[in-house]
Amino acid sequence: MPNISRRTFIGGGTALSGLGLLSACGRGDASPTLVKPTDDIVGAVEKKRPSTGRERKFSLSAVESDLDIGGRSVRTWSLGDALPGEELRLTAGDTLNATLDNRLPEATSIHWHGLAVRNDMDGVPHVTQAAVPAGEQFTYRFTADTPGTYWFHPHVGTQLDRGLYAPLIVDDPREPLSYDEEWVVMLDDWLDGIDTTPDKVLAQARKGMGHDEGHGGGEGGSGPMRMGPMLMGASSDLLGGDAGDVFYPMHLVNGRPANDPHTFSAKPGTRLRIRLINAGGDTAYRVALGGHRMTITHTDGFPVEHREVDAVLLGMGERYDVLVTVKDGVFPLVALAEGKSATALALLRSGSGEAPGPDVRPDSLDGEIVNATDLVADASVRLDDRDPDVRHTIKLTGGMADYDWAINGRAFDRDAPTKNAFEIRQGQRVRVAFTNSTDMWHPLHLHGHTFQVGPDGPRKDTLIVLPGQSLECDFDSANPGRWLVHCHNVYHGEVGMMGLFAYTA
Ligand SMILES: [Cu+2]
CATH class of the missing domain: 2.60.40.420 (Cupredoxins -  blue copper proteins)
Structure with missing residues (x-):
């Protein structure tokens, strides 16, 4: 077990109680058991990803810093003293091994935005891991099997709106x-x-x-x-x-x-x-x-x-x-x-x-x-024609007046995240209708998967949904675990416009 992250995960009291809550709050006894980030199936799927066998090691320090921004000295939090943090670059199939050293005064995490990583490396406290406490380290280790332009950032509170972000580029060996x-x-x-x-x-x-x-x-x-x-x-x-x-x-x-x-x-x-x-x-x-x-x-x-x-x-x-x-x-x-x-x-x-x-x-x-909705997926990544096995509607609700942004009228509850869970099974074609009933646009982001917009639209993980608009998107459930789906406006997400796609065991 080369993965020292497990130590932090199992050793942290918060991690254990967090997982306890996850299973205890599965909407009553009749509800099927949900896959946990630590379940064997998560590792089994990871093993099947195409791999180069190469492991790339990185160190990331989250620090309090004084940055010079256009001649102005700004006290903030950043990755090292660079803004953005240093770019990470891999070749598809490489295994990323990045140790996060948390020197911030608060707990933090890293989410690898857009990449279908193994669930326990997705960096979402209360859902996939315990937040990394101040002064501690955590090693993220996963195989990045899909080339493209990605980035990474914390998934704790409003930390995304500080300087804790950097590009993650996965090169295609056959570009x-x-x-x-x-x-x-x-x-x-x-x-x-x-x-x-x-x-x-x-x-x-x-x-x-x-x-x-x-x-x-x-x-x-x-x-x-x-x-x-x-x-x-x-x-x-x-x-x-x-x-x-x-x-x-x-x-x-x-x-x-x-x-x-x-x-x-x-x-x-x-x-x-x-x-x-x-x-x-x-x-x-x-x-x-x-x-x-x-x-x-x-x-x-x-x-x-x-x-x-x-x-x-x-x-x-x-x-x-x-x-x-x-x-x-x-x-x-x-x-x-x-x-x-x-x-x-x-x-x-x-x-x-x-x-x-x-x-x-x-x-x-x-x-x-x-608009993204006017683009067409390249044939190499278009989903095969298939009827959906399951349909879910993600209705965006709330407004500015009470700042009560939510999904289906329910604000995400960190202590009981599965209350906002949409259940899916491994191997399904999932059709989601992102339905915006508010009078403001929202960039909807799905973790762990890349959906296709409409019958032949682009593959996306983040999609602008305009006021009053409803967009049907399909994805294949091939990455078991618990995956956040949320508005990427950090303030909307933080007050509750978040839910989960949760695989049943
Ligand atoms: Cu929003």
Whole structure:
């Protein structure tokens, strides 16, 4: 048993009581037993994953830090003293072995966003493991069998809205896409250490925004309005109305604000694969590269039929890979914070010329944009035609007035997570209807699986669901365990817009 994580898992009193609750709260005796993260079947499925036999070791230190962000010193929590944390890169089939050293004042965890990992490595306290206590270590070890653009972040409280995130890239040993260079671009909305913290914002949000306020704003062209850390009237046509709840003083690309932009250099004519990742807490970004159209090749790590666009829209947790052929000059990569009248900026430099200023807004931001629902899965990853064995409806409920975001009217209960469980069995085709009955959009994220949107849409793990919209998605239940399904707006998720897909034994 080389996995020292087991020591932490079994040794922690919280872990044991947590598991006790999981089995005790299985909705009465008539309910079938649910697979636990430590069950043998989880290891058995892991053993069947295609493997290179190579193990890649990494060390991750979660620390309190003082970061320089655009000349401003910010007290925050980060992975080492880098923002984003250092990129992890594997080849599909490699086993990741990453030891997390928790030097934060609070317990934490790591969730490997988008990857179908073994359930006990999914990093969700109260569901798949005990949170790693302050001062302790935990080793995550799993085989990463699917190439693509992923990332990782904690799954404890509002920690996602600090600096504890980094890209995770899984290379394809038989990469079918031809390109010369890669640029990994992480977008983030930043408030931590600037007169507030994510926990303070959450406390404010929980008070609610009062009735009949905070919606449908932006009318009269006045734009969003600040109410302390909260934002009223942030409105976006692309998102069907209310775009976000929280005011962020900075928007970052690869940890840098627009007044001190990250710059990527390449030769003219380079075929450049840009891997876009939205690590934000409450901001959708519309991204365009001045002077260039972009060809979408992947979303959430999975290939799609190529589609040329002017801009792409990323909800929190979503990824898009795009290809561009680099022109000669200096070009702004701009991420418009949807509905928030603010932008993040990076530069692509391939020649001489003056860099555009921090407020540049390329016309292409208002050009052609496709929604994920308009994309088509590449044939290599399309699900085979099959009738669903089981159907579930995940109805998104709640609102700003009482800040009571939930699923099917029930707020997620950490101490009894299976109360919000949707039961499935190994080997099923599962059809989920994500139904948004609220008047705000939500980026829905499923752990441990990648679903297909509609009959031939893209494979995704994070999907924008607009107000009033219902989207049917299919996945095959091939990764036993207990898997969170939740809104990736960190504040919505934290107050209760979370549920579980739970395999029955
Ligand atoms: Cu939400």
